[in-house]
Amino acid sequence: xxxxxxxxxxxxxxxxxxxxxxxxxxxxxxxxxxxxxxxxxxxxxxxxxxxxxxxxxxxxxxxxxxxxxxxxxxxxxxxxxxxxxxxxxxxxxxxxxxxxxxxxxxxxxxxxxxxxxxxxxxxxxxxxxxxxxxxxxxxxxxxxxxxxxxxxxxxxxxxxxxxxxxxxxxxxxxxxxxxxxxxxxxxxxxxxxxxxxxxxxxxxxxxxxxxxxxxxxxxxxxxxxxxxx
Amino acid sequence: xxxxxxxxxxxxxxxxxxxxxxxxxxxxxxxxxxxxxxxxxxxxxxxxxxxxxxxxxxxxxxxxxxxxxxxxxxxxxxxxxxxxxxxxxxxxxxxxxxxxxxxxxxxxxxxxxxxxxxxxxxxxxxxxxxxxxxxxxxxxxxxxxxxxxxxxxxxxxxxxxxxxxxxxxxxxxxxxxxxxxxxxxxxxxxxxxxxxxxxxxxxxxxxxxxxxxxxxxxxxx
Amino acid sequence: xxxxxxxxxxxxxxxxxxxxxxxxxxxxxxxxxxxxxxxxxxxxxxxxxxxxxxxxxxxxxxxxxxxxxxxxxxxxxxxxxxxxxxxxxxxxxxxxxxxxxxxxxxxxxxxxxxxxxxxxxxxxxxxxxxxxxxxxxxxxxxxxxxxxxxxxxxxxxxxxxxxxxxxxxxxxxxxxxxxxxxxxxxxxxxxxxxxxxxxxxxxxxxxxxxxxxxxxxxxxxxxxxxxxxxxxxxxxxxxxxxxxxxxxxxxxxxxxxxx
Numbered sequence: 101x102x103x104x105x106x107x108x109x110x111x112x113x114x115x116x117x118x119x120x121x122x123x124x125x126x127x128x129x130x131x132x133x134x135x136x137x138x139x140x141x142x143x144x145x146x147x148x149x150x151x152x153x154x155x156x157x158x159x160x161x162x163x164x165x166x167x168x169x170x171x172x173x174x175x176x177x178x179x180x181x182x183x184x185x186x187x188x189x190x191x192x193x194x195x196x197x198x199x200x201x202x203x204x205x206x207x208x209x210x211x212x213x214x215x216x217x218x219x220x221x222x223x224x225x226x227x228x229x230x231x232x233x234x235x236x237x238x239x240x241x242x243x244x245x246x247x248x249x250x251x252x253x254x255x256x257x258x259x260x261x262x263x264x265x266x267x268x269x270x271x272x273x274x275x276x277x278x279x280x281x282x283x284x285x286x287x288x289x290x291x292x293x294x295x296x297x298x299x300x301x302x303x304x305x306x307x308x309x310x311x312x313x314x315x316x317x318x319x320x321x322x323x324x325x326x327x328x329x
Numbered sequence: 330x331x332x333x334x335x336x337x338x339x340x341x342x343x344x345x346x347x348x349x350x351x352x353x354x355x356x357x358x359x360x361x362x363x364x365x366x367x368x369x370x371x372x373x374x375x376x377x378x379x380x381x382x383x384x385x386x387x388x389x390x391x392x393x394x395x396x397x398x399x400x401x402x403x404x405x406x407x408x409x410x411x412x413x414x415x416x417x418x419x420x421x422x423x424x425x426x427x428x429x430x431x432x433x434x435x436x437x438x439x440x441x442x443x444x445x446x447x448x449x450x451x452x453x454x455x456x457x458x459x460x461x462x463x464x465x466x467x468x469x470x471x472x473x474x475x476x477x478x479x480x481x482x483x484x485x486x487x488x489x490x491x492x493x494x495x496x497x498x499x500x501x502x503x504x505x506x507x508x509x510x511x512x513x514x515x516x517x518x519x520x521x522x523x524x525x526x527x528x529x530x531x532x533x534x535x536x537x538x539x540x541x542x543x544x545x546x547x548x549x550x
Numbered sequence: 551x552x553x554x555x556x557x558x559x560x561x562x563x564x565x566x567x568x569x570x571x572x573x574x575x576x577x578x579x580x581x582x583x584x585x586x587x588x589x590x591x592x593x594x595x596x597x598x599x600x601x602x603x604x605x606x607x608x609x610x611x612x613x614x615x616x617x618x619x620x621x622x623x624x625x626x627x628x629x630x631x632x633x634x635x636x637x638x639x640x641x642x643x644x645x646x647x648x649x650x651x652x653x654x655x656x657x658x659x660x661x662x663x664x665x666x667x668x669x670x671x672x673x674x675x676x677x678x679x680x681x682x683x684x685x686x687x688x689x690x691x692x693x694x695x696x697x698x699x700x701x702x703x704x705x706x707x708x709x710x711x712x713x714x715x716x717x718x719x720x721x722x723x724x725x726x727x728x729x730x731x732x733x734x735x736x737x738x739x740x741x742x743x744x745x746x747x748x749x750x751x752x753x754x755x756x757x758x759x760x761x762x763x764x765x766x767x768x769x770x771x772x773x774x775x776x777x778x779x780x781x782x783x784x785x786x787x788x789x790x791x792x793x794x795x796x797x798x799x800x801x802x803x804x805x806x807x808x809x
Contacts, residue, residue, distance in 0.1 A: 452672075
């Protein structure tokens with residue numbers, strides 16, 4: 101596979117020989133999470149703003165959509181996008197479909213984070229901005245966003261890590277991310293133990309590093325005078 | 330009206346999903362309490378073991394865990410029925426998340442409550458069972474409600490180790506009929522409905538735990 | 551206390567207590583006779599609350615020996631948590647009760663259960679017997695009609711009176727009051743003080759009280775101890791301390807609090 105040979109003589113040589121392939125899978129995993137999270141960041145913000153809409157129907161519909169996205173499984177949403185969209189003439193590359201599914205599911209979570217962030221801006225700030233006769237756009241751009249972004253960083257980081265751990269689901273729509281590749285190697289060699297354990301260990305290392313980073317952020321931000329949610 | 334003909338099969342799948350979810354919540358809840366309490370009250374060795382369990386199951390992906398137990402473990406001679414594997418792995422996974430909830434809630438009980446218990450000469454176990462845990466339980470409930478929904482959603486992954494749950498049935502029907510829109514819409518609605526029911530159940534449970542007058546203020550979510 | 555004193559019920563023998571680099575009690579000696587009512591006064595941070603917390607075994611100490619109702623414990627070679635075993639500590643605790651500044655009732659239990667829980671679980675009383683006694687104790691603190699309420703439904707003064715009943719339910723020989731009225735609104739202080747006053751007439755009960763209510767201290771105490779910087783700077787009968795203090799630090803302190 102990918103021009104690599106593997107050596108199943110001992111678990112160690114086996115692990116060493118499949119490491120390059122697993123690492124290729126890792127790059128796909130990271131790309132999928134990056135693409136998915138970008139979508140979640142944008143879509144979540146859109147949802148959060150729509151929920152604050154003055155038009156009741158828009159706010160209410162958005163709430164229902166977000167609730168629906170949050171309460172149904174990623175796997176089924178993924179199948180839905182993968183099989184239903186082509187029926188209506190919209191055939192996307194599998195990777196894009198996967199990224200959209202991740203983004204949709206997590207936009208439900210990120211919209212909550214945004215909402216909490218916006219609501220944490222004290223009322224007085226809105227009133228002061230109104231008193232200064234700033235437009236709604238100006239208020240968001242100059243007052244709200246600079247206050248919110250640092251505050252929501254840790255919560256967003258947590259969801260990024262969570263999404264990273266959900267990317268293996270994308271293997272069901274033929275995306276060869278880390279676990280899909282490990283599974284494929286297992287099918288060929290009839291030895292799943294080594295490749296799957298390697299994937300587990302890599303995920304564990306990734307999450308431990310990310311958690312340490314987030315932990316640091318959660319200590320550093322309050323020290324810099326930024327309260328957290 | 331093809332969609333009506335899908336319902337019996339999807340219904341049977343939904344029943345499997347519901348059973349697996351409830352079993353995993355019950356088992357996972359138990360694991361959460363054992364590991365969470367061990368982290369707070371256990372000695373150094375017990376607490377470290379519990380921490381390892383939590384980090385291991387939170388730090389790796391559920392699908393990797395499922396495949397590992399389903400494909401890899403049998404190679405070293407340990408194998409279970411797929412349903413057993415599905416329930417146990419799902420329970421261990423959500424139990425690890427739950428243990429963080431239990432640990433956090435126990436740690437949030439005011440130090441003065443521990444001191445009051447000590448002044449009345451309660452032992453450690455008595456303090457835990459009768460003083461701190463009942464108070465922590467109220468704190469845990471909103472987070473456990475979210476975790477229950479998460480369990481339901483994650484249970485769809487057991488379809489990938491050949492368990493005939495709702496997702497698995499949907500896949501089978503689609504492969505047979507190619508009627509993707511109907512099948513997946515019904516499936517999504519099915520999960521949504523089950524989520525709403527589960528949410529209602531968890532709210533009921535929360536109200537039972539809260540017991541009216543003792544905790545009059547609303548939970549800070 | 552001029553008569554031939556009986557064996558003290560409380561004895562601190564050269565006890566030193568440090569929080570990190572800060573020495574809170576320094577080579578501290580202090581004895582209390584059975585049935586004595588002692589008030590500890592002094593500026594905040596002078597170590598008076600720490601004395602109570604060490605007696606309740608809520609705080610370990612580093613050096614010296616503590617004797618309580620004939621049982622001693624100490625911290626061999628210094629630092630760290632309690633060196634004494636949990637069983638020994640529980641035996642010592644069984645003679646002592648404590649009333650806290652912030653009441654610390656159990657919020658998830660009714661008033662009645664707050665009072666009966668420890669007698670049932672720790673002393674092994676039957677629930678019926680414990681409730682029978684609890685009714686008497688709640689009547690003593692004037693809250694017989696509140697037994698089915700939860701702490702959150704009571705005023706601070708009522709909560710503190712329940713806390714006193716809860717402590718008494720364990721039949722302690724020594725009862726410690728750690729600033730029992732400091733967290734109360736001024737109009738609720740009186741009801742708590744009157745309960746403590748009625749307990750001061752109990753002949754067998756040894757009481758240690760940390761308070762800022764100087765008039766009350768003068769009224770109920772057999773002895774007043776003025777604390778300063780981890781030592782007892784001056785002690786004596788209340789009339790003597792309040793009308794004719796010997797030490798300049800005592801005079802300064804009393805002038806500042808009595809105005």
